Amino acid sequence: xxxSNYSAVSFSETDTRHEEMHSTIxxxxxxxxxxxxxxxxxxxxxxxxxxxxxxxxxxxRNTLLIKRQCSEATKVAGYNTWRxxxxxxxxxxxxxxxxxxxxxxxxxxxxxxxxSYHEKIGCEYDxxxxxxxxxxxxxxxxxxxxxxxxxxxxxxxxxxxxxxxxADDLVPVLKRAADELGVTVRIVDAxxxxxxxxxxxxxxxxxxxxxxxxxxxxxxxxxxLAVTLIHEYAHALLHFDVDDEEERSKREVEAEAVAxxxxxxxxxxxxxxxxxxxxxxxxxxxxxxDRLGRISSTAQEIIGTVEEG
Numbered sequence: 001x002x003x004s005n006y007s008a009v010s011f012s013e014t015d016t017r018h019e020e021m022h023s024t025i026x027x028x029x030x031x032x033x034x035x036x037x038x039x040x041x042x043x044x045x046x047x048x049x050x051x052x053x054x055x056x057x058x059x060x061r062n063t064l065l066i067k068r069q070c071s072e073a074t075k076v077a078g079y080n081t082w083r084x085x086x087x088x089x090x091x092x093x094x095x096x097x098x099x100x101x102x103x104x105x106x107x108x109x110x111x112x113x114x115x116s117y118h119e120k121i122g123c124e125y126d127x128x129x130x131x132x133x134x135x136x137x138x139x140x141x142x143x144x145x146x147x148x149x150x151x152x153x154x155x156x157x158x159x160x161x162x163x164x165x166x167a168d169d170l171v172p173v174l175k176r177a178a179d180e181l182g183v184t185v186r187i188v189d190a191x192x193x194x195x196x197x198x199x200x201x202x203x204x205x206x207x208x209x210x211x212x213x214x215x216x217x218x219x220x221x222x223x224x225l226a227v228t229l230i231h232e233y234a235h236a237l238l239h240f241d242v243d244d245e246e247e248r249s250k251r252e253v254e255a256e257a258v259a260x261x262x263x264x265x266x267x268x269x270x271x272x273x274x275x276x277x278x279x280x281x282x283x284x285x286x287x288x289x290d291r292l293g294r295i296s297s298t299a300q301e302i303i304g305t306v307e308e309g
Contacts, residue, residue, distance in 0.1 A: 009265050018300075025261055025296045029288055032260055035274035036285040045278055048157045054085055062099040066145070067196075069097045073147040074197040075156070082146060088153030090146045101143035106133040114138045159275040163227040163259075165268035170226045170306075174233075177305045183236045184213045185229065193217045200228040202235040212236035227263040227270060230302060234258035237298050250287055252280045254295055257288050261299040266306075 009024065039045050055075055058066065066073050076097060082088045108118040110125035117138070118130070148156065178185040195201050200216035214232040219225055234255040239247075260273035277288070288295070 033285045033288050036277045039274040039278040048159050065099050070147050075148040076145040078145050082151050088151040090151050094150040096144035098142050100140040102137050103139045107136045107138050161272040161276040162224040163268050163270045165223040167223040167226040171222050173309050174229045176309045180305045186215045187218050188215050189218050200232040202232045212240045223268045227259045230262045231255045231259035234298050253287050254291050257295045258299045262302050
């Protein structure tokens with residue numbers, strides 16, 4: 001992918017500064033759209049997509065069970081699935097994560113039980129023989145799964161979405177900008193992080209005080225930390241009062257496009273945003289251009305606030 005030359009950009013304080021910045025942002029958005037399309041077509045992305053499709057989509061109840069037993073779990077599968085599908089093996093001594101697995105078998109059209117239990121309860125349905133019954137859910141049983149961190153073997157493909165560059169001076173300035181942007185910010189040690197593989201979150205302080213709270217996971221890569229802060233600031237400015245889940249992927253597009261632009265403005269390599277957005281968007285990279293106005297104005301607000309700080 002081709003994006004930035006990793007040098008910071010500046011615009012002189014003239015009457016045309018706003019137009020120059022908007023024009024540059026518009027050009028960068030077009031480049032990001034092209035890079036997202038290229039990322040989606042790449043062998044690397046297709047391999048990653050293939051692996052993701054083989055992980056089961058767990059119910060809300062099972063997701064809660066998994067998180068309660070292993071709060072840092074990111075990808076879980078059964079013992080045989082790890083071995084046969086991914087060529088990985090559960091390490092000796094690892095403790096299983098227990099979930100409820102559905103029992104799917106032929107069932108009585110009337111009592112909706114399996115043939116054996118249908119007979120046990122004395123159901124009198126006999127319009128069709130049991131061998132002609134269709135399959136359906138008859139109950140649940142405990143099943144053991146394991147997180148990828150409990151396994152070893154062939155590595156799973158990863159998308160390189162991290163930002164890179166010199167951001168040692170940018171992170172403190174971004175933190176100082178939080179007050180002006182109306183955000184409370186916290187950088188949380190990795191050992192205390194409670195949000196799985198998420199790099200950052202944006203949430204409200206409590207039910208009575210609606211100030212957005214941005215929390216990001218501490219890491220050695222300060223450039224990636226800075227871009228995560230920008231991404232969550234964009235959520236705070238654009239999406240804090242939006243509850244429509246159908247908008248989720250589009251909100252992620254806006255926030256990551258803002259992070260890409262602001263990070264690039266300050267000289268960071270944000271080319272990993274293309275893979276991030278490829279994973280979120282599905283097929284419609286044009287949604288980035290459709291939302292150019294919101295992306296551009298939010299990026300300029302964050303840039304202006306940081307530069308003033």
